[in-house]
Amino acid sequence: MYSKILVAVDGSETSGKALLKAIELAEGWKAEVNAVYAIDPGIYGTSVVDPSVGVMDPTSERIYKMLNEEGRKVIDKCHEISDSAGFEVNYQIKIGDARDIITELAEEMKADLIVIGSTGKGITKRLLLGSVSSYVVTHSKISTLIVRG
Template sequence: MVFKTLLVAYDGSEFSREALRTAVANAPLWDAKVHTIYVVNPRYYASTIVDPQIGVVEPRSEHWLQMLEREAEEMLEEAKEIAAAAEIEIIPHMVIGDPRDEILETAKEIGADLIILGSAGKGMTKRFLLGSVSTSVVTQSPIATLVVHTHDEK
């Protein structure tokens, strides 16, 4: 089977880096486009968060949303750099919601024929691919899903 549109779930963890490396290594073989998705899940935030520059930030405030967007942009920029090292251009997506739903919804929107994700992840803020997400995507996905396993977080 040849895949033309790949969607990689990315959260900055070594698990998601390995999933992205797998995608960019195989994309030229299939002449496929690589999309990455970073999902901000507000459910994992406490009632307040702390910005090192201004202190405590109230949830759902404009500054809170700007912080989330800034972090998402940093993660997606990191993903772009990994892909660029393999001479592959990626198409980034940042969404807010439950990763289990958003990964599947984005795959549908872009017409993905393969979802690639890590077996688990913690990332910088420990709130994206937590095992249950990859399990949910695998069991709910109507398209092919590849789970890339790594031995441990580096």
């Protein structure tokens, strides 16, 4: 059985289903659930346009603030899901490529299982960046459950 589960969340409907599946499994196994949201400023290329200030460098503090705010909204949404399920989940926001963050964090925390949605925020982003779930399945040494939308 599993005692420590890492679930990747990104605010998509599929990641919400992945969180619910992780909670369902954890309840049966009396396991701990940890969720991670990855902030990847690199996906924005060389610049970002913010209507309030115009074009910004992707490494600027303002970009990190904007992305962190987005992450907080995702985590708040996930808290609603775990609270309504009556299950305590530990949430983290990390900066970097989601693929690396998920695989490295799972190893660091000695997770027994990674739970991830089959698709994330959008098909266009998935086509441009490659599938995070495919990368995790291929590169992680830890068992991975893919939750379909």
